[in-house]
Amino acid sequence: LIDENQERLKLQRQFPFPDFASALHFTNQVGExxxxxxxxxxxxxxxxxxxxxxxxxxxxxxxxxxxxxxxETDRIYSQN
Amino acid sequence: LIDENQERLKLQRQFPFPDFASALHFTNQVGExxxxxxxxxxxxxxxxxxxxxxxxxxxxxxxxxxxxxxxETDRIYSQN
Incomplete structure (x- = not known):
């Protein structure tokens, strides 16, 4: 979950999807x-x-x- | 436009926007x-x-x- 990037701490997680459309849908849910x-x-x-x-x-x-x-991002993903 | 990434050639361009919503809108246009x-x-x-x-x-x-x-991505951006 925690990723060191250019010496700055960030919270990074990768979420798998079966195709492009469902990935983009999740991006929109998190964006909303x-x-x-x-x-x-x-x-x-x-x-x-x-x-x-x-x-x-x-x-x-x-x-x-x-x-x-x-x-909250994890929760949104778990409800997909 | 052309970016060398991990020794694999890719076409990469960054498009600026005034906020998050308009950026996400463009992402959806390109996704569509x-x-x-x-x-x-x-x-x-x-x-x-x-x-x-x-x-x-x-x-x-x-x-x-x-x-x-x-x-086509450039064209979509130019029409925003």
């Missing part, structure tokens, strides 16, 4: 959540997978809120 | 085109930008079709 709370992850969408990366630009690291967002 | 033609790029969506990467898995490189897809 992000818009609602006003905090935005990086979303890497490809055929059969989405990688979601949560971190806080301002501190170039991870705050409590990022863990809550990652948990 | 990808579904229509049955060839799918990697789409990296973040606040204020989308990075689109076209390549052909089967040959682990770039074919003529990828250049056409990259051109």
């Amino acid at each position: 959540f992000a818009e609602k709370i006003g905090h935005h992850p990086d979303l890497y969408t490809a055929w059969g997978k989405v990688i979601v990366v949560w971190y806080t630009h301002k501190i170039q690291g991870v705050q409590v809120g990022d863990f809550l967002c990652a948990a | 085109f990808a579904e229509k033609i049955g060839h799918h790029p990697d789409l990296y969506t973040a606040w204020g930008k989308v990075i689109v990467v076209w390549y052909t898995h089967k040959i682990q490189g770039v074919q003529v079709g990828d250049f056409l897809c990259a051109a």
Whole structure:
């Protein structure tokens, strides 16, 4: 779950999907959540997978809120 | 436009946007085109930008079709 990237801590998880359309649908679900709370992850969408990366630009690291967002992302995935 | 990544040639371009919602909208436009033609790029969506990467898995490189897809991606962006 925790990934060290260019010496900045980020919360990164890869979610598998059976095709491109279902991956893009998940990207939109996470994007809708992000818009609602006003905090935005990086979303890497490809055929059969989405990688979601949560971190806080301002501190170039991870705050409590990022863990809550990652948990919500897991919940959204589990309901698909 | 052309990016060398792990010794495999890919067509990569970054498109700027004023916010997250418009970036995600563009991701969906390119995703819709990808579904229509049955060839799918990697789409990296973040606040204020989308990075689109076209390549052909089967040959682990770039074919003529990828250049056409990259051109169509530019066209979609220019109409936003």
